[in-house]
Amino acid sequence: MTTLPTETAEAPRAAEAAALTETSTKSPAPPGRRRPVGTASWYVIALFISSVMVVPLLWMITIGLKSGTAVFEVPPRLLPHEFKWSNFVNGPQAIHFPRLLLNSTIITVLSVLGGVMTAMMAGYALARLRFPGRKLWFYLFVGSMLLPGVVGLIPLFQLYKSIGWYDTWLPLIVPAFFGGNPLFIFLARQYFLAIPYSIDEAAKIDGAGHFRIFTSVMLPLTRPAWITMAILAFQASWNDFLNPLVYLYSSEKWPLSVGMASFISPFAGQTPNWSYYMATNLLYMLPPLIIFFAAQRYFIQGLGSLGSTTQK
Amino acid sequence: MNRDGPRGGRGLSRNAGSDVKAAYLFIAPAIIGFTVFVVYPLIRSFYLALTKYNGLTDPVFVGLANFRRLFTVDPAFWPSLRATGYLVVLYVPLSLAIGLALAMFCNQRFAGVRIVRTLAYLPVVLPAVATITLWKFILNPQVGLLNTILEKLHLPTSNWLQSPAMSMPSIVIVMLWGVGGTMIIFLAALQAVPTELYEAARVDGAGPSSVFFRITLPMISPIMLLQVILQTTAALQTFNQPKILTNGGPGFSTSVLMLSIYNNGFSNLGRVPQLGYASAQVWVLFILIIAVIALTAKFSSLWTYSDNTPD
Numbered sequence: 001m002t003t004l005p006t007e008t009a010e011a012p013r014a015a016e017a018a019a020l021t022e023t024s025t026k027s028p029a030p031p032g033r034r035r036p037v038g039t040a041s042w043y044v045i046a047l048f049i050s051s052v053m054v055v056p057l058l059w060m061i062t063i064g065l066k067s068g069t070a071v072f073e074v075p076p077r078l079l080p081h082e083f084k085w086s087n088f089v090n091g092p093q094a095i096h097f098p099r100l101l102l103n104s105t106i107i108t109v110l111s112v113l114g115g116v117m118t119a120m121m122a123g124y125a126l127a128r129l130r131f132p133g134r135k136l137w138f139y140l141f142v143g144s145m146l147l148p149g150v151v152g153l154i155p156l157f158q159l160y161k162s163i164g165w166y167d168t169w170l171p172l173i174v175p176a177f178f179g180g181n182p183l184f185i186f187l188a189r190q191y192f193l194a195i196p197y198s199i200d201e202a203a204k205i206d207g208a209g210h211f212r213i214f215t216s217v218m219l220p221l222t223r224p225a226w227i228t229m230a231i232l233a234f235q236a237s238w239n240d241f242l243n244p245l246v247y248l249y250s251s252e253k254w255p256l257s258v259g260m261a262s263f264i265s266p267f268a269g270q271t272p273n274w275s276y277y278m279a280t281n282l283l284y285m286l287p288p289l290i291i292f293f294a295a296q297r298y299f300i301q302g303l304g305s306l307g308s309t310t311q312k
Numbered sequence: 313m314n315r316d317g318p319r320g321g322r323g324l325s326r327n328a329g330s331d332v333k334a335a336y337l338f339i340a341p342a343i344i345g346f347t348v349f350v351v352y353p354l355i356r357s358f359y360l361a362l363t364k365y366n367g368l369t370d371p372v373f374v375g376l377a378n379f380r381r382l383f384t385v386d387p388a389f390w391p392s393l394r395a396t397g398y399l400v401v402l403y404v405p406l407s408l409a410i411g412l413a414l415a416m417f418c419n420q421r422f423a424g425v426r427i428v429r430t431l432a433y434l435p436v437v438l439p440a441v442a443t444i445t446l447w448k449f450i451l452n453p454q455v456g457l458l459n460t461i462l463e464k465l466h467l468p469t470s471n472w473l474q475s476p477a478m479s480m481p482s483i484v485i486v487m488l489w490g491v492g493g494t495m496i497i498f499l500a501a502l503q504a505v506p507t508e509l510y511e512a513a514r515v516d517g518a519g520p521s522s523v524f525f526r527i528t529l530p531m532i533s534p535i536m537l538l539q540v541i542l543q544t545t546a547a548l549q550t551f552n553q554p555k556i557l558t559n560g561g562p563g564f565s566t567s568v569l570m571l572s573i574y575n576n577g578f579s580n581l582g583r584v585p586q587l588g589y590a591s592a593q594v595w596v597l598f599i600l601i602i603a604v605i606a607l608t609a610k611f612s613s614l615w616t617y618s619d620n621t622p623d
Binding site: 039042043045046049050052053054055056057059060063071072073118119121122124125126129130131132134137140141144146147148149150151152153154155156157158159161175177178179180185209210211214235238239241242245246256257258260261264265274277278281284285288289292 | 330331332334335336338339341342343344345346348349350352353354356357360367414417420422424425427428431432434435437438439440441442445446447448449450454455457489492545549551552555556570573574577578587590591594595597598601605
């Protein structure tokens with residue numbers, strides 16, 4: 001049990017890193033490897049896989065362009081015969097998308113900031129400073145990665161309620177500022193371990209304290225690590241459904257996940273307007289999509305270098 | 313785990329006193345967080361599992377009564393265990409098999425393989441609620457995409473989420489759309505297999521199936537072990553899909569443990585929350601997860617291959 005957490009954490013990251021790094025550098029298979037399937041059949045299968053992944057998304061867009069009644073035509077048409085671009089204005093309005101987006105943005109930005117900052121600090125201490133209990137804390141943090149989140153849900157719910165945090169964003173933000181994600185602490189530590197110690201020594205000779213070293217020497221050097229963490233933290237917060245569902249009661253405080261889901265849950269026998277929903281759903285997907293494609297380079301670099309440190 | 317931070321005795325230990333102070337300043341948020349958000353809830357949740365607690369008045373200690381009620385009285389508990397087990401048994405092997413097949417498929421040299429890989433990973437990047445709600449409509453029996461396509465191909469259609477027999481398989485289909493996450497980990501494992509092994513096998517005239525069973529599978533078995541643990545523990549905690557797609561129905565067919573915990577502890581349907589009872593369910597789930605990890609790790613030596621002894 002003591003070594004297991006380390007493996008569970010580092011292997012997928014390292015693996016993902018290797019897989020993603022590889023995409024940017026060299027061709028997928030080593031030249032000597034045999035092709036088990038012929039070219040034609042490979043492309044047929046490739047087309048099938050791509051369709052399974054893409055067609056649902058394209059269909060979502062066509063639903064978003066149909067009129068509310070055209071959606072329920074039987075037999076359904078795959079393409080709308082009349083494009084209702086207004087759905088992309090009226091849909092978000094009906095779902096209160098701007099407000100949900102603002103809420104999600106505030107919650108996500110703050111929890112990314114807190115999560116990355118405190119994990120970097122803890123990782124710095126665990127990797128580069130000598131203090132009693134260093135190993136113990138490391139193993140405790142790593143071990144807590146195995147703990148299912150649901151174990152804490154009920155006691156924390158009561159705790160937040162008793163201090164007046166129920167129905168506020170604080171339960172979704174504050175834990176991040178206290179090293180919320182042990183995986184990040186682990187990643188930060190691994191990354192800090194790979195930096196030569198001569199750099200600290202040189203900075204110390206120049207009279208820099210730990211705070212100085214951390215902010216002006218270490219943070220620039222570990223840029224790929226914290227950008228990677230920021231992406232992971234963004235995804236975790238943007239996609240989180242259970243926690244806001246449990247901790248937030250008032251609809252004006254909901255983030256996108258809960259707000260979107262509530263729009264299509266059957267309420268008072270009303271049929272939800274699916275074309276409004278799908279048009280808005282596309283907008284909901286856009287920020288993670290943009291980040292995925294824009295930050296792919298950092299994602300790859302970061303995970304790649306994390307991977308190389310963990311594999312040692 | 314060969315490198316363990318600053319080496320003792322050299323350089324950094326000169327001002328050890330200031331190091332300790334600085335270290336605890338840097339690590340303080342994480343330690344406070346660990347105590348408040350991990351240790352405290354863990355202990356408290358174990359205690360609450362042994363109490364009757366509605367969240368308003370103080371918890372009343374009742375010993376193992378919650379567990380007795382779970383296993384002998386509650387008509388919803390065994391169905392929820394059954395649904396959870398069904399989900400795990402259905403999802404985990406399929407996710408591993410399809411993930412590995414996709415990874416092997418994407419581990420070949422063809423123009424455009426990067427596009428296929430990116431597209432297969434795409435659903436993993438999208439928000440869970442966005443994809444689940446999209447699939448809720450795709451699986452709509454009358455106007456959904458899936459039945460439309462099946463009808464065009466003259467294949468049998470289904471009521472999917474609305475049919476007791478197909479509701480759980482439908483949820484698994486939705487979950488499998490995110491199989492790209494499994495794929496990407498297998499892909500890295502495949503790329504780490506030394507090419508010489510394949511070359512040697514080719515020289516020896518080994519066929520594709522013996523290459524797969526004698527080289528590929530043994531070489532990636534440590535990652536396979538990891539995947540079994542990760543996927544099973546994640547599947548045991550499935551919540552979003554059943555909550556959004558079926559809310560447990562029809563009947564008890566998709567009322568997984570997490571949903572039952574949520575309903576007992578937090579449901580806003582005007583019922584009194586049963587937080588002690590829900591905590592007992594949390595601990596059943598927790599023990600299941602520990603059992604899966606322990607059993608998988610214990611029997612791993614039977615089927616995983618390692619070329620070096622752990623240090």
